[in-house]
Amino acid sequence: MKSAVRSKPKPHANFEDEYRSSFDEYAGGGGELALGRAYELGRRALNEHKSLVEIASLHHETVLAMVRDAKSEKRTEELIQAGSEFLAECLSPYEMAHRGFQDAVKALRQLNETLEEEIKRIAYAVHDEAGQLLVAVHLALSEMALDLPQPQQGQVTRIRELLNEVEKHLRRYSHELRPTILDDLGWVPAIRFLADGVSKRANIPIRIEASFSGRLPGAIETTLYRIVQEALTNAVKHAEAKNLWIRAWKENLALCCSVRDDGVGFDPNQLQTSPHRKGLGLIAMQERVSAIGGTLRIESRPGNGTELSIRLPLEGNHANSHRTRG
Numbered sequence: 001m002k003s004a005v006r007s008k009p010k011p012h013a014n015f016e017d018e019y020r021s022s023f024d025e026y027a028g029g030g031g032e033l034a035l036g037r038a039y040e041l042g043r044r045a046l047n048e049h050k051s052l053v054e055i056a057s058l059h060h061e062t063v064l065a066m067v068r069d070a071k072s073e074k075r076t077e078e079l080i081q082a083g084s085e086f087l088a089e090c091l092s093p094y095e096m097a098h099r100g101f102q103d104a105v106k107a108l109r110q111l112n113e114t115l116e117e118e119i120k121r122i123a124y125a126v127h128d129e130a131g132q133l134l135v136a137v138h139l140a141l142s143e144m145a146l147d148l149p150q151p152q153q154g155q156v157t158r159i160r161e162l163l164n165e166v167e168k169h170l171r172r173y174s175h176e177l178r179p180t181i182l183d184d185l186g187w188v189p190a191i192r193f194l195a196d197g198v199s200k201r202a203n204i205p206i207r208i209e210a211s212f213s214g215r216l217p218g219a220i221e222t223t224l225y226r227i228v229q230e231a232l233t234n235a236v237k238h239a240e241a242k243n244l245w246i247r248a249w250k251e252n253l254a255l256c257c258s259v260r261d262d263g264v265g266f267d268p269n270q271l272q273t274s275p276h277r278k279g280l281g282l283i284a285m286q287e288r289v290s291a292i293g294g295t296l297r298i299e300s301r302p303g304n305g306t307e308l309s310i311r312l313p314l315e316g317n318h319a320n321s322h323r324t325r326g
């Protein structure tokens with residue numbers, strides 16, 4: 001963007017008229033001041049959600065009309081030159097917004113990677129450290145039980161059984177939090193493992209249909225795992241569902257996945273406009289999907305169940321190979 005002296009566009013003037021008169025002024029030798037108006041017009045167009053195609057077509061019409069009236073070839077050349085300068089200045093706010101968007105997506109991706117590392121750390125801490133502490137408690141109880149009379153020994157046995165249950169649950173949760181199976185075998189086996197655990201705990205059948213095998217890019221496997229994990233958690237927590245379905249398939253260089261329940265449903269529009277919204281799950285899902293250039297659609301109506309549809313591009317800058325455990 002050139003450094004131009006900014007002048008304020010007339011308030012409430014019609015955008016198209018303003019564009020024509022500002023370009024007329026610039027092409028007539030209006031200099032930096034008129035160029036500054038091109039920049040302000042670009043900002044206004046951005047705020048009014050005008051598309052690039054709309055601006056390009058308005059620009060084309062404006063320049064064409066003036067070229068038709070041009071008296072000489074030299075004037076035509078001047079108009080075309082002025083036109084490209086004016087358009088470039090007008091589009092510079094779009095360029096800046098686009099760069100800002102790219103930076104935000106990059107930051108979001110880095111944030112997700114940091115989050116994954118943190119989840120991994122917590123999962124290993126739960127698995128290894130809590131597991132070792134439980135072993136120590138087991139040993140201490142065994143020693144203590146040696147000196148106890150028979151009736152109390154029975155109580156200690158009961159406590160040890162409960163500890164075994166705690167250990168089993170901790171192991172299960174730590175594996176679901178960051179399943180090594182996701183790194184080692186990929187998304188489909190990891191989802192089967194997750195769904196199996198959720199289904200048993202919530203007593204809801206979960207049917208899985210995956211029409212592809214083999215590995216996906218690492219970022220896709222992690223993103224999809226986290227989304228399905230949150231979708232299952234929501235279905236168990238809010239839906240009162242009797243059945244859950246997970247489907248995944250490849251379509252036109254994209255990976256598609258849907259998670260559906262036959263529960264109570266909700267109104268996604270109402271949720272978006274609610275000032276009392278507290279949950280983060282759906283927002284986090286949307287952010288994860290956006291960070292790798294995908295789309296997320298939620299279809300739900302009160303009384304009619306919920307379906308989440310995810311589409312993630314398989315080609316692009318995240319198509320790195322799979323990550324390894326560690």
Ligand SMILES: Nc1ncnc2c1ncn2[C@@H]1O[C@H](COP(=O)(O)OP(=O)(O)OP(=O)(O)O)[C@@H](O)[C@H]1O
Nearest residue numbers: 234235238239263264265266279280281282283306
């Ligand atoms: N499958 C579903 N069935 C019915 N309602 C749902 C379903 N999924 C989400 N909702 C509704 O959408 C709201 C927002 O979901 P979201 O996952 O963002 O937040 P949360 O689950 O309430 O909290 P958090 O995910 O932060 O623990 C929920 O509170 C619930 O009212």
Ligand SMILES: [Mg+2]
Nearest residue numbers: 234279281282
């Ligand atoms: Mg949730």
